[in-house]
Amino acid sequence: MNAINELKSNPRPAGARLTGLGTYRPKKIVKNEELVAAIDSSDEWIRERSGIKERRMASDDDTVVSMGVAASRAAIKDANVDASEIDLVICSTATHDTLTPHASALIASEIGATNAGAHDLNAACSGFSYGVAESFAQIVSGNARKVLLVGSERMHDFINFNDRTTAFLFGDGAGAVIIEASDTNCIGPVVWGSDGSQSEAIKMSVPWHDYKRDTSQPFPHVQMAGQQVFRWAVGSMAPIALAAIHEAGVTPSDLKAFIPHQANMRITDALVRELQLPDHVVIARDIEVSGNTTAATIPLAMAALRESGAVSRGDLALLLGFGGGLAYSAQVVCLP
């Protein structure tokens, strides 16, 4: 028998780019005033400490899958592709309601992406940026030519609305992008990492198996050491963002937009100061009306900037995800 030590590989494109963008925002708006009584807080305190005025809350019918489907359909239309052309569907989520089936397989089936591989990705608040990097890798390796990347979250199922340190921070929603093979590259190298030694700073109140043994305790919900996360984000994320700019071979003045994970407006402000971005760089501040939607913040904020007319297709934007894990991820992309 002959030994075979070389196999065929798919043709490899020069690069990849984001070509379509879509979102889904649940209809129900929850203002700060509706949350403050349960946590002895005020609209002023929440606005001043987080920059949040309101957030969206999913209805009973809005699942991670249904919101992801709506955002995906909009992204597919925006990219002017057919669902059957999609080779891979990735859903970044931390809040899908079943371990199996996974969300991406259901989304793929629902939208008619019948020729696509499908897998979920959980990197919490940096899930979208991780997903861009994973999509890029699948495209430039030749495994896929068109990828649908979805960030979809139903955070409110896992929030204790009596916990004053988290009740006002989070929201629900979904965003999706189409990423396609391209003759010219428009997704810069990812700069990423994680620090599990600080994972207790954002965690579930109890693991599922503990809750199963004692269901009299509160349903598992997000707990957070807010100040620790705040200090970590402000102290550690600026060098990551600068490294992503450097790795992409551009300078801050080449950027049109900075789209960080929407965790707290004061974190965004501190990062903007640290990065010394030129005045012409538009800063995403979607947290004001959306809260923190975990893996959905970056595509939602991207769409808000585009809808406002502040950015256009092809503009360079710095994406920066950070949060649970504690994981982080950044890259420069041309906007869809």
Ligand SMILES: CC(C)(COP(=O)(O)OP(=O)(O)OC[C@H]1O[C@@H](n2cnc3c(N)ncnc32)[C@H](O)[C@@H]1OP(=O)(O)O)[C@@H](O)C(=O)NCCC(=O)NCCS
């Ligand atoms: C949660 C967060 C907004 C709290 O803001 P903060 O400025 O750190 O607030 P502190 O926890 O220091 O509390 C300050 C004071 O406000 C009080 N307080 C806390 N929560 C409050 C609330 N919801 N309403 C009113 N007062 C509140 C505290 O008791 C404290 O009072 P004291 O000074 O009398 O002791 C902030 O820490 C944060 O956003 N952290 C990062 C969160 C994040 O990014 N999470 C997701 C990561 S992906």
